Amino acid sequence: METSLRYEYTVETEDLAKNYIMGPVTVKALDGVSVKIRRGEYLSIMGPSGSGKTTFFNMIGGLDRPTRGKVYIDEVDIAKLDAYELAWLRARKIGYIFQTFNLIPVLTAVENVSLPMTFAGVGREERLERAKQLLERVGLGERLDHKPAELSGGQQQRVAIARALANNPVIVLADEPTGNLDLQTGLDIITLLKTMNAEKGVTIITATHDLKMIDVSDRIFWIRDGKLERIETRKEVSVRPVGRK
Amino acid sequence: MKREERAIIFPIGEAISFSIESIRRRFTRAIITIVSIILGIAFLSALLTMSRIVIAIGGEAAGTEAVPSYELWIAVIALLVCGVGIVNSMLMSVTERYKEIGTIKTLGAEDIHILELFLIEGGIMGIVGGIIGGVLGWGVAYAMYAFQQQSAEVSSRIVQALLGSVDLIGYSVVLSVILSLLSSMVPAYMAAKLNPVEALRYEV
Numbered sequence: 001m002e003t004s005l006r007y008e009y010t011v012e013t014e015d016l017a018k019n020y021i022m023g024p025v026t027v028k029a030l031d032g033v034s035v036k037i038r039r040g041e042y043l044s045i046m047g048p049s050g051s052g053k054t055t056f057f058n059m060i061g062g063l064d065r066p067t068r069g070k071v072y073i074d075e076v077d078i079a080k081l082d083a084y085e086l087a088w089l090r091a092r093k094i095g096y097i098f099q100t101f102n103l104i105p106v107l108t109a110v111e112n113v114s115l116p117m118t119f120a121g122v123g124r125e126e127r128l129e130r131a132k133q134l135l136e137r138v139g140l141g142e143r144l145d146h147k148p149a150e151l152s153g154g155q156q157q158r159v160a161i162a163r164a165l166a167n168n169p170v171i172v173l174a175d176e177p178t179g180n181l182d183l184q185t186g187l188d189i190i191t192l193l194k195t196m197n198a199e200k201g202v203t204i205i206t207a208t209h210d211l212k213m214i215d216v217s218d219r220i221f222w223i224r225d226g227k228l229e230r231i232e233t234r235k236e237v238s239v240r241p242v243g244r245k
Numbered sequence: 246m247k248r249e250e251r252a253i254i255f256p257i258g259e260a261i262s263f264s265i266e267s268i269r270r271r272f273t274r275a276i277i278t279i280v281s282i283i284l285g286i287a288f289l290s291a292l293l294t295m296s297r298i299v300i301a302i303g304g305e306a307a308g309t310e311a312v313p314s315y316e317l318w319i320a321v322i323a324l325l326v327c328g329v330g331i332v333n334s335m336l337m338s339v340t341e342r343y344k345e346i347g348t349i350k351t352l353g354a355e356d357i358h359i360l361e362l363f364l365i366e367g368g369i370m371g372i373v374g375g376i377i378g379g380v381l382g383w384g385v386a387y388a389m390y391a392f393q394q395q396s397a398e399v400s401s402r403i404v405q406a407l408l409g410s411v412d413l414i415g416y417s418v419v420l421s422v423i424l425s426l427l428s429s430m431v432p433a434y435m436a437a438k439l440n441p442v443e444a445l446r447y448e449v
Contacts, residue, residue, distance in 0.1 A: 063351065064442045084355060091353020098445070102348040106266035118255065119353035163352070 007074045010170050010203045011037040011060050016069035017226075018055050029055040031226035032069070037205065039170070042197045042216055045207045047223035053207035054175060056223065060205070061094055061173050062086050074170060091119045095164025095202075099176035101156040103148040109135055109159045110144045116166045134162035138192060154185035161192060165200065172196075174206040178213070190216055214238075255358045264365040271338060275370060278334040282374025282421055283381060285327035289320040290382025290417045291389075294410045298390055301406035302399055324424060331428035335367055339436045346436050347444025356437040363433035364426060371425025372418065379417030383410060 018030040030052045037043055045053050058064035060071050062078050071078050073093060081089060090096075095116075103112050113131035122130070135144055138158040148156050157177060164172050174193065178186030194216040197204045206213055214220060214237050222229040268275045296312040339346070346359055390403050 058442050061351070063445075064440075087350075087353050087355045090351055094351075096348075096351045098348070100344075102344060102445075104345055104348065106263065106270055115349070116352040118259065119355075119358065124256065124259075167353075 007039060009036045009072075010039045010041075010074060011035070011205070012072040012075075013060065014070045014072075016056070016059055016071060017067050018052075018059065018064070019067045028226050030059070030066075033223075033226075033228045034069075035221065035228065035231075037203060039203055040197070040201045041203050042194060042218045043203070043205045043221065044213045044217040044219075045205065045221045045223055046209070046213075047229075049209075051223045052226040053223055055226075057173055057175055057205075057207055060171075061096065062089050087119070091116055092167045093170050095166070095169040095172040097157070097160050097164050097172060097174035097177045099179040101148070101153070101160050101180070103156055103159055103163075105148055108145045108147055109140060109151070109162075112148070112159055113162045113166055116163060120167045122167075130166065131162070134165060135159070138162045152185075153181050154188060157181065157185075157189050158192065161189070161196065165196060165202065168200070169202060171203045171205060174204065174208075176208055176210075177206060178208065178210045183212075186210060187212055255361050260358075260361055260365055261369075264362055264369060267338070267342075267362075267366060268369060271341075274334055274337065278331055279370050279374045279377075281327040281330045282370065282425065283378040285320075285323040286375055286378025286417045286421050287382035287385065288323050289420070290379045290413055291385040292316055292320055292382075293413050294383050294386035294407070295389060297410045297413075298386065298403055298406045301402045301409075303402075324420075328424050328428045331367060331370070331425055332431060335363065335429050335432035336435075338366070339363065339432045342436075343439065343444045343447040346439050347441045347447070350439070350441040350444070359437040359439075360433050363436050364429055367425045367429025367433070368422055371422040374425070375418035375421025376414070378421060379414035382417065383407070383414055386410070 013033055013035050016030055016033045017028070020027045020029055033052075033056060045056065047053050055064070059066050060073070062071075062073070062081070065079065073089065076089075078086070078089065103109075104115065107115065110128060110131045113134055114127040117127040117130065132141075132144060135141060135158075138161055140155060140158055140162070143151060143155060148159070151159065161172075164174075172193075177193065178189055181189060190210075190212055193204055193206070196202060197216075206217075214234060217234055220232050220234070220237055222232070292312055349359065387407055395403070
């Protein structure tokens with residue numbers, strides 16, 4: 001965590017673009033997005049399906065290489081990293097949360113949460129202890145040894161949140177975290193994410209359709225056809241009635 | 246990003262328990278694969294044990310050649326077939342777990358960790374198949390001679406030869422593990438090299 005305090009911007013992109021070649025056509029999934037995301041910000045990326053949200057996510061998460069442009073995480077240009085350093089970055093700086101939870105089915109809740117710490121080289125005792133604390137923090141202290149199949153969707157997403165926070169990352173990337181949950185459970189998850197954001201100072205970036213997310217976001221990026229349409233603060237959205245849909 | 250922090254390995258104990266859990270989850274298929282290893286190894290082990298017995302009773306069984314070469318060939322082919330079976334089974338395991346592999350990669354796994362997981366999985370099947378197959382082959386060889394009428398002299402030589410062939414069980418296990426690891430290599434490598442984005446997008 002100490003290192004992250006030095007940087008004002010956790011994520012910066014410059015003219016980020018990604019093309020997919022599908023047979024004879026080139027699809028511009030992302031077309032020149034430049035943003036600066038502050039440390040500790042809660043940010044929502046909104047846009048219709050196919051607008052490039054997930055592509056944007058994969059770029060800043062170091063999962064995919066851009067066709068053009070640059071991504072900086074804590075002022076490090078991630079295009080310059082080799083495979084090992086990218087794995088290092090994913091393990092320690094970035095936490096991922098998925099729409100489909102993506103817990104490892106053969107592992108218990110505690111083991112799932114401790115897995116990223118394994119890859120960061122944390123010792124076994126400390127790992128299990130930290131995993132237990134995180135699960136208690138997200139309200140699953142009673143479910144430590146349950147396998148994902150024995151947990152409800154909301155509980156699985158809580159485990160995923162605990163897992164994302166395991167190595168005290170500077171960024172949590174959540175791709176449609178409430179997409180597979182009912183209204184109330186989705187709201188609980190959003191509240192939990194916001195609490196973690198406030199408590200740990202971790203930058204949270206969510207890609208979502210879920211308008212409930214606006215209430216907790218500091219800023220909202222609207223993306224359409226691979227381009228950044230506009231950036232709004234929560235205040236601006238709430239005074240503009242069309243922002244509701 | 247300090248270079249000296251390189252070489253984080255998946256703690257072997259946990260990698261093994263992870264692999265065992267993965268095998269348990271696909272138990273039926275693992276059993277089928279293991280049975281094919283058992284049969285291949287048992288065949289070879291029985292052939293070799295019987296050849297030792299033939300030598301021990303001094304060519305009385307009219308054997309000019311200890312193990313007829315065509316029988317050995319059949320055993321080798323049987324092992325190749327079971328190697329292909331292992332490749333197939335591991336490939337299915339990899340395909341089914343695309344999403345899991347992608348997820349593990351986003352959590353910071355390096356290629357080597359994924360490779361480790363799948364090789365351990367193959368290795369475990371190899372060890373189990375090798376032990377059971379080796380013992381089974383040895384037992385079959387024993388059964389072939391045990392129920393024949395023989396003089397006390399010949400029987401004792403057979404027992405001697407059988408006891409002296411226990412090392413073949415050890416060789417069977419080694420051979421079986423090598424076979425399984427070789428067969429798991431390609432699927433494990435494919436899994437390790439998966440692009441996380443594509444792996445995550447994949448729906449089973």
